[in-house]
Amino acid sequence: MTVEIEPSVTPAADGSVVRRGVWRTLRRRPAFWVCLVAVALLAVVAAWPAGFGGLFGGGDPYDCDLLESAVGPGPGHPLGTDLQGCDIYTGLVYGTRTSLSIGLLTTALALGIAFLVGTTAGYRGGWADSVLARVTDIFLGFPFILGAIIILNSTGDRSVLTVSVVLAIFTWPTMARIVRTSVRQVCDAEFVAAARAMGLRSSRIVVRYVLPNALGPTLAVATITVGGVIVAESTLTFLGVGLQAPSVSWGLQLASAQAQFQEHPHMLLFPSLVLSVTVISLIALGDMLRDALDPRGR
Amino acid sequence: MQHPHRRRRRAAVVAVAFALALTGACSVPAGDEPGSEESGGAQPSASSGTQPGTSLVVAESEPGDLNPGKQITAYDQVMALYTSLTDVATDGTVTMAAADSVTSDDATTWTIKLKDGWTFHNGEPVTSSSYVDAWNATAYGPNAWANSGQLAEIAGYDDLNPESGKPTTDTMSGLAVVDDLTFTVTLSAPDGQFPLQLSQAQTGLFPIPESAFDDLDAYNLQPVGQGPYMMTEPHQENEDITVVAYDDYAGTAPLTESIVFKNYADTSTAYNDVLAGNVDVAGVAPAKIATAMKEFGDHFYANPAPGIAFLGLPLWDERYDDVRVRQAISMAIDRDTINDVIYGGQLEPATAFTPPTEPGTPEGVCGEWCTYDPTKAKQLLEEAGGWSGEMVVTYPGGFGLDELYKAYANQLRQNLGIDEVTTKSTADFAEFAELRADAKLEGPYFSRWGALYPSQQNTLRAFFVPGGGGGCTNCSASQPDEVVDLLEQADGQVDQDAAIALYGQAQEILAEQLPIIPMFYEKYMFVTSDKVSDFPSSQGSPVWSQVAVSS
Numbered sequence: 001m002t003v004e005i006e007p008s009v010t011p012a013a014d015g016s017v018v019r020r021g022v023w024r025t026l027r028r029r030p031a032f033w034v035c036l037v038a039v040a041l042l043a044v045v046a047a048w049p050a051g052f053g054g055l056f057g058g059g060d061p062y063d064c065d066l067l068e069s070a071v072g073p074g075p076g077h078p079l080g081t082d083l084q085g086c087d088i089y090t091g092l093v094y095g096t097r098t099s100l101s102i103g104l105l106t107t108a109l110a111l112g113i114a115f116l117v118g119t120t121a122g123y124r125g126g127w128a129d130s131v132l133a134r135v136t137d138i139f140l141g142f143p144f145i146l147g148a149i150i151i152l153n154s155t156g157d158r159s160v161l162t163v164s165v166v167l168a169i170f171t172w173p174t175m176a177r178i179v180r181t182s183v184r185q186v187c188d189a190e191f192v193a194a195a196r197a198m199g200l201r202s203s204r205i206v207v208r209y210v211l212p213n214a215l216g217p218t219l220a221v222a223t224i225t226v227g228g229v230i231v232a233e234s235t236l237t238f239l240g241v242g243l244q245a246p247s248v249s250w251g252l253q254l255a256s257a258q259a260q261f262q263e264h265p266h267m268l269l270f271p272s273l274v275l276s277v278t279v280i281s282l283i284a285l286g287d288m289l290r291d292a293l294d295p296r297g298r
Numbered sequence: 299m300q301h302p303h304r305r306r307r308r309a310a311v312v313a314v315a316f317a318l319a320l321t322g323a324c325s326v327p328a329g330d331e332p333g334s335e336e337s338g339g340a341q342p343s344a345s346s347g348t349q350p351g352t353s354l355v356v357a358e359s360e361p362g363d364l365n366p367g368k369q370i371t372a373y374d375q376v377m378a379l380y381t382s383l384t385d386v387a388t389d390g391t392v393t394m395a396a397a398d399s400v401t402s403d404d405a406t407t408w409t410i411k412l413k414d415g416w417t418f419h420n421g422e423p424v425t426s427s428s429y430v431d432a433w434n435a436t437a438y439g440p441n442a443w444a445n446s447g448q449l450a451e452i453a454g455y456d457d458l459n460p461e462s463g464k465p466t467t468d469t470m471s472g473l474a475v476v477d478d479l480t481f482t483v484t485l486s487a488p489d490g491q492f493p494l495q496l497s498q499a500q501t502g503l504f505p506i507p508e509s510a511f512d513d514l515d516a517y518n519l520q521p522v523g524q525g526p527y528m529m530t531e532p533h534q535e536n537e538d539i540t541v542v543a544y545d546d547y548a549g550t551a552p553l554t555e556s557i558v559f560k561n562y563a564d565t566s567t568a569y570n571d572v573l574a575g576n577v578d579v580a581g582v583a584p585a586k587i588a589t590a591m592k593e594f595g596d597h598f599y600a601n602p603a604p605g606i607a608f609l610g611l612p613l614w615d616e617r618y619d620d621v622r623v624r625q626a627i628s629m630a631i632d633r634d635t636i637n638d639v640i641y642g643g644q645l646e647p648a649t650a651f652t653p654p655t656e657p658g659t660p661e662g663v664c665g666e667w668c669t670y671d672p673t674k675a676k677q678l679l680e681e682a683g684g685w686s687g688e689m690v691v692t693y694p695g696g697f698g699l700d701e702l703y704k705a706y707a708n709q710l711r712q713n714l715g716i717d718e719v720t721t722k723s724t725a726d727f728a729e730f731a732e733l734r735a736d737a738k739l740e741g742p743y744f745s746r747w748g749a750l751y752p753s754q755q756n757t758l759r760a761f762f763v764p765g766g767g768g769g770c771t772n773c774s775a776s777q778p779d780e781v782v783d784l785l786e787q788a789d790g791q792v793d794q795d796a797a798i799a800l801y802g803q804a805q806e807i808l809a810e811q812l813p814i815i816p817m818f819y820e821k822y823m824f825v826t827s828d829k830v831s832d833f834p835s836s837q838g839s840p841v842w843s844q845v846a847v848s849s
Contacts, residue, residue, distance in 0.1 A: 064708045066632065069639040083639060084704055153725060240695065245704060246720040256701065259585035263592075 022216070025292040032288050038281040046097040053093040061086065061094040061248045070264045079270045082253065083260055088267065092274050094248040099278065102164050102233045103226040109168035110175055111222055115211070117172070118179025122214075123187060123206055133180075139173040145235065152241040163242055167229050178221055182214035189213075216293050223286030227279040234275055250275050347551040348543045352847050354830070357568035357580035358559040360536055365518040366501035367436035367443040373499060375559055378541055378842040379419075380504045380523035381549050383410065383429075383496040386752050387836055388602055390657030392493055395549065396424070396505075396524065398479075400496060405488035405792045410496075412479040416548040418507040419528035426481035428524075430473045432506035434458070438468055445502025448495070448750070453484045488790040490797050491753040498836065499750045526552040526843035536561055552843035572825050578847065579830065579840065582823040584698050587642035594825045600644045603838025604752040605820030606653045607645075608761075609706065610745035613775035613813060614737040621812060622682035625667050627742060628815040629675035630713035633668075636705045637818065644823065648816035651805050652757040655837055658798030659754060663805045664816055672713040679714055688718040693744035694730035695723030706742070731771045745772040745814060752837050754801040758785055761814060762804075776813035780804075 026032045045052050053059045056078045064086035073080045079088040121132040151166045152158060186192060187210065195205045236242035237251025238258070245252065250271045257267035361372030369376050383397035394400070398411040416424040435441060437449040439459035449455055453472030458465045472484035485492065496503055505524060510517040519532035526549060527541035539559040543552045560577060562568040568580040573593060582590045582598070590598050611618050611627070618624060633647035649668050652659045666674075679685060689710065693703045703721050711719040719741075724730040733739050749756040761774045762781050781804045788800035808814075822838035832846035 062708070062711065065712075066635045066639055066705055066709065069635075083701055084708055085639075086708075244723060245700075245707075256704075262589050 022289070022292040026288060029288060031284065035281040035285040035288070038277060039285060042096055042100060042278055042281075045093055046100040049094045049097050053090045056087075056089060059090060061090050062246070063087070063090075070260065070267070072264075072266055080264075080266045082267050083256060083264075088253065088270055091248055091253055092250065092271060095250045095253060095271070096274075096278075098160060098243065098247060098249040099230045099233065099275075100226075101160050102167070103230045103282075105160070105164040106167040106171060106229045106233075107222050107225045109164060110172035110225065111218070113168070113172040114175035114179050114218070118176040118218075119183050119206055119211065119214070121176070122180040122183030123202070123210060125184075129180075132176075136173045136176050139170065142170060144170045144232070148232070148236055149239065149241050152236060158242065158244050160243070160247065163233060163236070167232055171225055171229060175218055175221055175225070178218050179214055182217055183210055186210050186213045217290070220286050220290035220293055223289055224283050225286075227282030227286065230275070230282070231279050347553075348555050349553060349847075350555060352554045353556045353558065354554045354579065354842075354845060354847055355558045355560055355577045356842075357562045357565075357571065357577045358539075359563065360561055361533070361539070361559070363444070363518055364521045364533060365443070365506075365514065366504035366521065366523070367432065367441075367445050367506070368518060369501055370444045373501065373839065374842065375539055375541070376501050376504070376521070376523075377498055377839070378525060378527040378557060379521055379529065380501070380525040381416075382498040382500065382504065383412075384493050385836070386494060386497040388655055388838075390655060390752055392497070395498070397496065400493045402490075402492070402792060405490040405492070405790055406485050408483045408485070408492050409476070410481055410483065413548065414479060416524050417546055418505075418524050419522045419544050420507060420509060421546075422507045422509060422522075423478075424505055424507075424524045425478045426475045428505035428507060429503075430469075430475055430481055431508065431511070432504065433473060433502075434469045435506065435511070436502050437470055439465055443502070445500075448500050448502035451485045451487065451489055451492075451495075453486045455486070487786075488792075489755075490791045490794065491751075491755045491789060494751045494753045494755075497751045499839070524548075526550075527557060550843070553846045554843075557842060569825065572827055575827055578827040579833075579845075580825055582825055584641060585701070587644055587823065590823070590825050591642055591644075597826045597828065597830065599824045599826065599833055599835070600821040601824070601835040601838045601840075602646075602653075602655050603748065603820045603822045604653050604655045604750075604757070605746065605748035605822075605838070606648055606651070606757060606816065607818045607820060608648075608745040608747075608772075608774075609815040609817050610734075610739075610743040610772060611775060611814060612737070612739050612741060612743065615740070617685070617687070620682040621810075622678040623685075624812045624815070626675040626679040626682070626714060627710060628664075628667050628812060629669065629671045629678070631706055631709050631815075631817070632670040632672075633817060634670065636702065636709075640701050640705060641818075644821060646819040646821075648819050651761075651808050651814075651816055652754045652801075653749070653752075653819045656749065656752045656754045656757060657794070658801060660802045660805050663802070664809045664812075667809060667812055668816055675713055676715060685714065685716050688720070688740065689716055690739075690741040691719065691721045691743070692730070692733070692739045692741060693721070693723055694727045696726055699723070699744065703744070710742075734772060737775070742815075743772070745774075746820070747772075748820065754798070754805075755785070755789060758801065758804060762808070774814040776811070778807060778811060778813070781807050 050059065053061070056076065064084045066085045068081050068085040070083055071077060071081050077087050077089065079092070081087055117132050117136065121129045147170055148166050152163065155162050192205060192209055195209055233242055234251035234254060237249055238255045240255065242251050243249045253271040254268060257271065261268045356374065358374060359371070361369065361375050363369045364372050364375060366376050366380060381396045383395060384400060385393050385395040396413060396416060398413045400408060400410050402408040412424065412426060418424060433449055433452070436443045437446050437452070437455055437458045452470050454470035457467055458470060474482045476482060507522050510522060516532065520529050526544060526547050528544040529539065529541055533539050538561055540556060542556045565581060565583050568577060569582065569586060571577040572580045611624055637643055637645050637647060649662045649664050650659050654661055691703050691707045693699045700723060707719045707721045710716060724733065730744065734743065747757050747760045762777045763785060764777055784800050784804040788797045788804065791797035791800065824833070824840065826833055829847050830845060831848045834841045834844045
């Protein structure tokens with residue numbers, strides 16, 4: 001899901017040089033703007049679902065009329081209704097918040113662990129590095145889907161939070177490795193040596209000089225991770241071990257549409273379309289970010 | 299596992315496929331109208347005997363135990379290998395199968411006469427000892443055979459199942475051999491429904507040959523019965539089972555020469571294999587009904603079954619104390635539309651507390667309380683003081699029940715104006731059963747019963763008599779004393795009409811109090827390949843020996 005990259009950053013005391021270079025590269029690419037607009041739109045929808053959900057007359061994802069079960073796209077229901085007679089468009093709008101929440105929350109959690117582990121390993125080196133590297137290896141060794149299914153199956157209540165935590169458990173190792181590598185590279189830089197020579201405390205050196213420079217490549221991967229996590233959540237929910245009703249999520253829509261595909265393809269089509277667009281945008285965005293940060297990888 | 303006693307379950311591919319993990323009585327509802335070829339049941343069609351060279355391939359899941367006293371997931375196989383004492387058709391008519399007569403004057407002591415000339419597949423004659431020995435072994439507590447509970451009414455059963463310690467005897471005092479073909483059964487309380495209990499799905503009451511007791515483990519892998527088909531080699535786990543017609547069968551000869559019970563882990567794979575022509579018969583999951591009706595047409599069968607689906611009510615929660623609240627919940631659910639949308643119109647909305655295949659079921663007894671009327675429902679709820687707080691509709695996950703319970707919840711939310719109605723599925727059946735047993739469910743919940751013998755007694759006992767279903771995995775949370783009394787009186791009647799009248803009275807009280815809400819009469823649904831020209835069923839399950847194939 002995530003791609004390991006070999007970060008190569010021009011170390012700078014405050015990272016500003018890097019950012020300016022990245023921005024100049026990115027803004028020239030039309031694909032970047034397309035993806036950015038798509039992601040921004042999703043963010044707005046997620047932040048304000050009530051405004052978008054009601055555009056075509058619906059507006060309440062729980063307002064389902066069994067008598068209007070499985071009707072195709074038409075007035076009032078731009079994308080049709082599902083088996084329960086719920087408006088698919090409204091469901092998609094409200095599902096955006098769920099999906100993005102899980103994507104962002106998981107990535108934030110994973111990023112937190114990754115920074116903690118990666119920085120400690122990279123900055124301390126020695127035995128701490130060895131131990132943490134092995135721990136990371138162990139987590140990387142778990143088959144992701146299998147592990148998530150086992151944990152989720154044994155948790156009773158599966159909410160956005162629990163699903164995010166479980167997904168984070170399996171997403172942090174890749175990022176931790178990247179952080180570690182970046183930190184190691186920055187550690188050898190002269191400005192870090194200078195900071196040490198000045199007698200600054202380790203914590204200050206890490207926060208002020210090391211991390212800002214290690215941030216770039218990790219954030220690129222994090223963007224890709226958000227996309228990957230959204231797919232993972234939908235996959236797990238589709239398999240029946242992710243989110244549960246009364247949550248509204250794309251995965252749940254897909255799961256209930258699965259059995260109806262032959263009779264009512266629209267139920268499956270629209271949620272999968274939105275899911276694909278979201279994930280492709282996020283992953284492409286992360287990819288372009290990574291390219292900009294690491295021109296050698298292009 | 300809960301106690302295996304008195305678990306009643308109908309044999310059906312659907313039931314087996316869905317209910318493997320559901321303990322005992324909890325298979326999943328399947329669907330409605332009989333297919334084009336409605337059959338009266340097991341009555342032999344005017345056939346010309348076994349057609350040489352014909353075979354039938356049936357999709358099944360791994361059956362596990364095959365010994366009729368132990369099996370709980372091998373109904374189809376075991377019912378092909380044995381013949382029950384009596385046979386009940388879908389309309390409830392009882393005919394004698396292996397028995398010549400089953401009679402009693404007082405409903406307590408029953409005399410069973412066997413037909414002469416029956417033999418087991420190994421040539422051993424079937425005698426009254428074949429039954430008495432088998433029943434004693436099945437009932438013997440330390441054996442822990444799953445179908446032991448089916449014999450619980452026989453006098454002396456308790457001696458074989460003491461509360462603690464080892465039993466001091468290994469025979470039930472209520473069983474006595476009179477001669478080679480006659481034996482008597484004394485029950486611990488009068489029960490006029492006994493002849494129905496001897497019917498085809500109560501495998502705990504099947505005979506076992508004497509030779510089986512030398513090596514019961516081998517018998518469990520290759521049971522020797524006296525039925526239309528026999529096994530020629532021991533079953534190996536996860537392998538298919540082939541049964542062939544037994545030449546010296548004393549009953550009506552089977553039509554097809556051999557049946558292969560093919561092992562499938564997944565019902566949709568089995569379904570696709572019927573489409574592809576690799577398999578002749580498979581059960582249909584609820585989500586597939588609409589597709590199956592379209593794809594199979596005349597070869598889609600929905601057999602009326604002795605199963606009924608309820609919506610259980612958490613009567614330990616005082617908000618449900620007022621009968622008007624319960625009536626409101628019942629009237630807020632549009633059973634017809636749910637049936638159309640989710641079951642392709644194949645089930646039948648319930649209007650009584652027992653399924654119509656159980657003789658004398660007073661259809662319509664629930665009256666307006668089981669009729670959709672959202673206006674009146676809302677009004678009743680208001681009169682009862684309205685609603686406050688959450689209502690969490692709970693059901694066991696993993697059995698394809700999601701759409702059904704989502705629909706219930708949506709309708710309760712909308713028609714009663716309760717915003718906080720949600721659904722919750724448990725991880726598996728065990729978790730659900732635990733929550734139910736501990737009275738920790740926070741709203742209306744999953745409740746159903748598939749009877750093993752079609753008598754109102756079976757279904758009503760399971761829900762309304764304390765301990766009547768062997769534990770209470772989904773029974774009614776309230777079991778009114780007057781209902782218990784009426785059921786006991788009804789059980790004591792030798793005359794079926796008198797019994798039916800009393801069961802009817804009990805149902806009237808239930809309709810008044812509505813401690814549990816009738817939802818749907820179940821059907822067991824199957825699809826068959828074009829090769830199958832006749833697919834008779836009895837009480838929902840196919841009558842394997844009378845399934846006809848064109849070669």
